[in-house]
Amino acid sequence: QKEVEQDPGPLSVPEGAIVSLNCTYSNSAFQYFMWYRQYSRKGPELLMYTYSSGNKEDGRFTAQVDKSSKYISLFIRDSQPSDSATYLCAMSGANQGGKLIFGQGTELSVKP
Amino acid sequence: KAGVTQTPRYLIKTRGQQVTLSCSPISGHRSVSWYQQTPGQGLQFLFEYFSETQRNKGNFPGRFSGRQFSNSRSEMNVSTLELGDSALYLCASSAGLAGAAGELFFGEGSRLTVL
Secondary structure, three states, X not given: OOOEEEOOOOEEEEOOOOEEEEEEEXXXXXXXXXXXXXXOOOOOEEEEEEEOOEEEEEOOEEEEEEOXXXXXXXXXXXXXXXXXXXXXXXXXXOOOOOOOEEOOOEEEEEEO | OOOOEEEOOEXXXXXXXXXXXXXXXXXXXXXXXXXXXXXXXXXXXXEEEEOOEEEEEOOOOOOEEEEEOOOOOXXXXXXXXXXXXXXXXXXXXXXXXXXXXXXXXXXXXXXXXXX
């Protein structure tokens, strides 16, 4: 069993829809939770960064972390065709520096 | 501010050869991490360097090695290439603050094909 599980999709939604992306994990030592977006033939770019449990909002994006359930989510409101990309969750424990454990990534397509 | 620069962007090698990939981090960043990305395994951590010292290592064989120079630039080397080493190799830099997971900034990667 992988430390981080993420449904690879693909996920196809119409423009304007609310998108929900999720990851589950097994390592209770994880304290830092991130969402990255990766466009085709590009490197991942950081979207959201959260420490411990709680919610964080940035524009159309909301990240939620529930450590008791070992479950994290990313919500995208009013999705746009430009949001079409692969979304990767990533996690890390304390003192791990640049060592992140990534989910498999969910491929999202937003249709005009 | 310039981003993370990786060279070469694409390369083709044959089995048994070796390859060296280069990474220039964002100015001021002292930590460089390397990842391998494949369709089957996703993104997997190779190693991290901070101030010329390896700070973390993933579960890869000894054929994979790296180093960091005093200007924070980093190289990774793969010796005795195998078909399974075909992948996108990503470099990421961060400020490298101790005690916290770094906010990593990735380059566009070096795509290696082993024939």
